[in-house]
Amino acid sequence: MEEIKKAAIEKITTHFREVTAEQHNGNRVDFFIGKEEIPAILFYLKDEMGYNHLSHIACVDWLEEKEFEIVYIVWSYTDKIKIFVHTRVDRENPVMDNVDMIWRQANTYEREMKEMYGIEFTGLEAPEEFLLEDWEGPPPMRRDFDTEAYAREKYWERPGREDARDVRETIIERTGEELPDFAKKYKR
Amino acid sequence: MKEILYYTWGAIVSFVVAFSVGITYMGLNRKITARVQNRYGPPWYQNFIDVIKLSSKKTSIHHGVMQHMGPAFIMVTSVVSLLVIPILNGNKFFPNLNFQGDLIFLLYIMVFGPLGMALGAGQTGNPNSAIGVTRGLSQMAGFEIPWVMALVALMIQYKTTSIVDLMNVQVESGRWLMFSSPFAFLAAVMAMLGMFRYAPFDIVGAPQELASGPMSENGGKYLFVMMSAGSVFAFAKLTLYVDIFMGGADNLIILVVKTFALYLIPMLYGITSPRYRTEQSVRWFWGWPSFFGLLAILQAALF
Amino acid sequence: MINDKNSQKIVDIIQNFARQHSIWVLAYGTGCGAIEIPPTMTSRYDAERLGVRGAATPRQADVLLITGYLTTKTLKRVIRVYEQMQDPKYVIGFGSCTINGGMYWDSYNTIKALDRYMPVDVYINGCMPRPESVLSGFAKLQELIQAGKADGAKKYKENLEWYRTNQKKVIPNWHMPEYNW
Numbered sequence: 001m002e003e004i005k006k007a008a009i010e011k012i013t014t015h016f017r018e019v020t021a022e023q024h025n026g027n028r029v030d031f032f033i034g035k036e037e038i039p040a041i042l043f044y045l046k047d048e049m050g051y052n053h054l055s056h057i058a059c060v061d062w063l064e065e066k067e068f069e070i071v072y073i074v075w076s077y078t079d080k081i082k083i084f085v086h087t088r089v090d091r092e093n094p095v096m097d098n099v100d101m102i103w104r105q106a107n108t109y110e111r112e113m114k115e116m117y118g119i120e121f122t123g124l125e126a127p128e129e130f131l132l133e134d135w136e137g138p139p140p141m142r143r144d145f146d147t148e149a150y151a152r153e154k155y156w157e158r159p160g161r162e163d164a165r166d167v168r169e170t171i172i173e174r175t176g177e178e179l180p181d182f183a184k185k186y187k188r
Numbered sequence: 189m190k191e192i193l194y195y196t197w198g199a200i201v202s203f204v205v206a207f208s209v210g211i212t213y214m215g216l217n218r219k220i221t222a223r224v225q226n227r228y229g230p231p232w233y234q235n236f237i238d239v240i241k242l243s244s245k246k247t248s249i250h251h252g253v254m255q256h257m258g259p260a261f262i263m264v265t266s267v268v269s270l271l272v273i274p275i276l277n278g279n280k281f282f283p284n285l286n287f288q289g290d291l292i293f294l295l296y297i298m299v300f301g302p303l304g305m306a307l308g309a310g311q312t313g314n315p316n317s318a319i320g321v322t323r324g325l326s327q328m329a330g331f332e333i334p335w336v337m338a339l340v341a342l343m344i345q346y347k348t349t350s351i352v353d354l355m356n357v358q359v360e361s362g363r364w365l366m367f368s369s370p371f372a373f374l375a376a377v378m379a380m381l382g383m384f385r386y387a388p389f390d391i392v393g394a395p396q397e398l399a400s401g402p403m404s405e406n407g408g409k410y411l412f413v414m415m416s417a418g419s420v421f422a423f424a425k426l427t428l429y430v431d432i433f434m435g436g437a438d439n440l441i442i443l444v445v446k447t448f449a450l451y452l453i454p455m456l457y458g459i460t461s462p463r464y465r466t467e468q469s470v471r472w473f474w475g476w477p478s479f480f481g482l483l484a485i486l487q488a489a490l491f
Numbered sequence: 492m493i494n495d496k497n498s499q500k501i502v503d504i505i506q507n508f509a510r511q512h513s514i515w516v517l518a519y520g521t522g523c524g525a526i527e528i529p530p531t532m533t534s535r536y537d538a539e540r541l542g543v544r545g546a547a548t549p550r551q552a553d554v555l556l557i558t559g560y561l562t563t564k565t566l567k568r569v570i571r572v573y574e575q576m577q578d579p580k581y582v583i584g585f586g587s588c589t590i591n592g593g594m595y596w597d598s599y600n601t602i603k604a605l606d607r608y609m610p611v612d613v614y615i616n617g618c619m620p621r622p623e624s625v626l627s628g629f630a631k632l633q634e635l636i637q638a639g640k641a642d643g644a645k646k647y648k649e650n651l652e653w654y655r656t657n658q659k660k661v662i663p664n665w666h667m668p669e670y671n672w
Contacts, residue, residue, distance in 0.1 A: 132600070133564045134664045140599045148597040155603045155661065158591040218539070227537040234542060240509035241553075246578040249550065316548075395547035407550030408577045 004079050005029050011049065016041060030084045035070075035096065038087055042072060042102050051076040051083055054102075057109035059117050063143045064182055066091040068119060072099075094119040116141035195285070199271055202282050203420065206270050206427075209444060210419025211235045216448075217455050224459045239415055245408035251312045258308015259406065259413040265301030266421035269294055273428045274352055276443065277359065277436045289349045291339055294428070301421070302328060305402055312405035320401025323466045324385075324392040330473035331382030331389075337481025338376035342432065345369060345488035351431055358435040366433040371484035373433050377453060378477035382469065383425060386458030389469050426450050503639070510553070510579060511636045512542040514629065517552035517576070519569060522559020524586045527619050536622040543629055549575040554632070557609075560588035562600045563661050566608060570658060571667060573609055580644050581612045581636075583628055590614055607657045610643030 008029055009021045016037060022030040033041055045051040051074040060069040072085040089096055098121040100107040110121045111130040118139035129135065138145050172179065215235040222229025249255075272290050275282040287293075302324060309317035342365065343349050346357055358364055366373045382389045393401040403414055426447035430437060434450070437443035464472065518528045531538050532545065546552035549572045561569060573582065584605045587593035592603035605611055612635060615628035635641040647654060659665050 133567070134662060136663060137599070145599075147599045150599050151597050151601075151603075154599075155592075155601070156607050156657070157596075158604045161591055161596060222537070222539060225534055227534040228540045229537070230539050230542060230544075234513070237509050237542060238513045240505065241513040244506040244509060245553075248577065395545065400547035400551070403551075404548045405550055407548070407552075411551055 001027060001081070004081055008049065008079070008081060008083065012041070012044075015044060027080060028082045028084065030086060032086045035087045035089055038072070038085065039097050039099055039102070041085060042074070042099055045074055045083060045085075046102055049076065050078050051081075053077065054106060055082070057106060057113070059113050059119065059141075061091075061117065061141070061143045062088075063091075068094055068117060070096060070113075070119075089119065096121050098123050100125070115139065118142065198282055198284070199267075202270055202275055202284070203267065205275070205440070206420045206423040207416055209447075210421075210423040211239060211416070213422060213448070213451055214415075214419050217451075220455060221459050235415070235419075239412055242408055242412035242415065245412075247408040247410065249405065249407070251405065254307045254311040255405070256308075256410075258305050258311075259410045259417070261304020261308070262301040262417040262421075263413055265297060265304070266417040266424060269297055269428075270420055270424040272297070272351075273424050274355065274431055274436070275427055276440070277355060277438050286350065286352050290351055291343065291349045291354075294351075295336060295339065298425075299328070299332070301417070309402035309405075314405045316399045316404045317402050320392055320398045320404070323398075324402065326466050327382060327389060327392060327469055327473075330470035331379040331477075334375040334473060334477035334481040335379035335383075337478065338372040338379065338484055341369060341372045341375075341481065341484035341488040344485065351428070355431055355436045364433060364435045369484060369487060371480045371487055375477050375481035375484055376429065376433065377450075378480070379473070380425070380429065380450075381454050381457055382473060384422065384454040384458075386454050388458070388461040388464040390458070391463055391466055391469070394463065422451075423447070507637055507639060511633045514541075514543045514554055514632070515546035515552050516543060516554045516556050517546050517549055517572070518556045518558060519572060520558055521561055521565045521569070522586065522588060524558030524619055527585075527622060527625060528556070528558065531622040531625045536626060538626060538629065541626070541629060541633070549573075550577060552576055553579065554581045554583055556583050556585055557589055557605060558585045560586075560593065560595045560598075560601050561605065563602065564600075566602055566658070567662050567667070570609065578644055579641075581632060581641050582609055582643055583632065584611045584614045585625070585628075586620060587616050587618045590616055593618055602661060608654065608661070610647040610654075612641045612643045 005023060005027075009023070012031060013019060013021055016033065018034055018037070019041070020032045022032070024030060031041070053075040055073040055075050056071075058071040058073070060071070062069055067088045068091055070087050070089065072087075074083050074085070075081075076083075094117070096119055098106075098110060100110065107125060110119075110124055111126045113119050114121060114124065114126060115130050115132050115135070116139055132140070137150060140147065140150075171177065212232065212235075215230070215232045218234060219229045219232050271285050272294060274284045274286055306321040306325060309321050342354060346354060348354065348357075354365065361368070385392055391397070393403065398404070403411060406414065427443065429450055430443065430446045434446050437446055518525065520528070530536055532543075538544075549555075553576075555569070555573055555576060557569065573580070582605075584590065588595055588601070589605040589611070592598075592601065595601040596603060602608060613628050613632045615624055617624055620628070632641060
């Protein structure tokens with residue numbers, strides 16, 4: 001497995017210039033690359049290296065760095081290796097290349113990301129709303145969206161749950177755990 | 189005038205008997221199913237309660253005229269076939285409208301109900317109803333073949349198309365037709381499994397797949413009419429089988445015993461079976477049951 | 492004769508008895524609570540001995556069993572199903588999510604109190620309620636029917652304006668036929 005991973009890193013780094021690789025334990029290799037290169041690297045992985053299964057497309061909201069991170073996870077049935085391709089897009093104007101000509105099922109993930117994070121994909125075929133019906137608020141999975149305030153404002157609340165609190169606060173109170181600085185900012 | 193009153197009275201009495209016995213059988217079916225599945229089960233009179241409740245529900249559904257007529261067609265079919273089929277051997281309390289050729293008449297009238305139901309279900313516009321009707325009619329094409337073959341064999345063998353004549357044959361010879369023409373009996377009983385629409389032939393109204401199929405838009409009073417028509421029809425069919433193959437009955441107790449013994453066949457076969465798809469059930473009916481029907485016709489023609 | 496007051500009383504008693512002992516349930520499996528319905532119906536707890544039985548379509552059902560949380564998306568469908576049911580009809584709210592939101596109390600997409608949007612006759616609390624509590628909920632409903640107090644549908648008809656206002660507040664695009672009973 002180590003040889004296969006090394007060979008994969010070798011192949012990618014020689015073929016693409018501005019890519020950094022990172023090895024993990026187990027059957028996982030990570031690549032970090034600019035967002036313009038994404039269709040190229042995915043095409044290369046699928047056609048030349050046999051990574052023809054798209055497992056998932058994930059999105060991470062880096063609020064402090066004002067960026068979204070999009071992670072493409074692909075899998076090869078012959079190499080039995082997972083490859084994670086990371087890229088960053090600007091948070092203010094999130095536009096990303098659409099990859100559903102490589103894998104048709106990418107459309108589903110992209111529609112979900114469009115609804116949940118508000119990322120625009122160029123030429124995305126999205127006939128109507130996907131998961132959120134009649135949604136009028138901001139994209140709900142963004143970290144600056146205050147879920148609790150929204151729920152309190154929109155849905156009528158039965159009295160008697162005023163002591164309902166975040167489970168993290170209880171844990172911190174009991175264990176005396178230190179909160180990291182960035183988390184304190186978004187503490188409820 | 190007296191004749192008409194007599195017949196009317198007889199019709200009312202036979203309807204009441206058929207209704208109560210049929211509903212009780214359905215309740216017993218639920219109870220026995222529950223016992224087989226290691227449950228306690230509802231009481232035997234549960235279906236009476238269900239029928240009262242359904243009749244007391246309000247209905248405010250209107251999809252068109254045929255939708256209201258569909259359940260009525262089934263009811264008419266059940267009552268007419270009940271009136272034609274002789275219930276007891278001696279015709280004292282249950283006068284019936286039998287005539288020469290009523291066996292052929294029955295063959296036709298028993299198809300009338302499902303067809304009316306198909307029209308009614310078609311008008312509701314529910315896709316589940318349409319699928320259920322298609323399946324039901326194809327399945328009917330399956331079991332009608334052995335059923336008609338069995339009856340034709342009897343008609344050829346005894347040169348009659350009257351049920352009363354067939355009963356008299358059995359009374360005179362002292363031998364049930366079940367034993368003197370066993371192949372016809374086998375084919376007819378196998379066709380009966382399909383007529384009752386219990387498992388494995390219950391794909392027509394499967395609640396899990398089709399949302400109860402043809403009656404998925406019918407609730408309340410429509411369902412009440414359908415349930416009572418179904419139980420009357422079940423009793424009529426069982427009585428027909430008893431009349432033709434088991435020598436009829438001299439009094440109600442013997443009739444109930446014989447019909448219940450016959451009813452156990454589809455019921456127990458149903459409880460212990462999974463479900464067939466439509467093409468599987470049609471293939472099943474056109475296999476061994478039709479073969480037995482053919483044997484019965486050969487036996488009737490040659491011996 | 493039916494319009495006579497005393498005979499109407501007798502008819503009511505018979506009908507209430509029948510309604511009480513023949514409950515056909517449309518289990519709307521919205522949330523995790525749907526998993527508690529099979530054990531309630533099958534041989535361990537056997538709800539059929541009380542006359543409780545599953546119904547396949549809303550037209551045939553008496554009781555709408557809301558099992559668990561309701562998002563605004565499912566609420567729309569549930570209201571549609573409820574309005575297709577025929578009188579007399581009852582609603583059972585099942586699980587704490589229908590009472591006060593349960594563990595989804597701060598979700599952006601989940602309603603927190605079912606009885607603001609639909610008339611609820613009986614609540615069964617718990618997360619999840621075990622089959623025993625489900626059966627006790629049915630027993631409570633039977634009690635209410637016998638006493639003639641299970642009148643959620645009547646309440647809904649009389650206060651339709653209020654319910655509609657609440658429903659339209661959480662469902663902005665209301666493309667549904669109006670309620671015609």
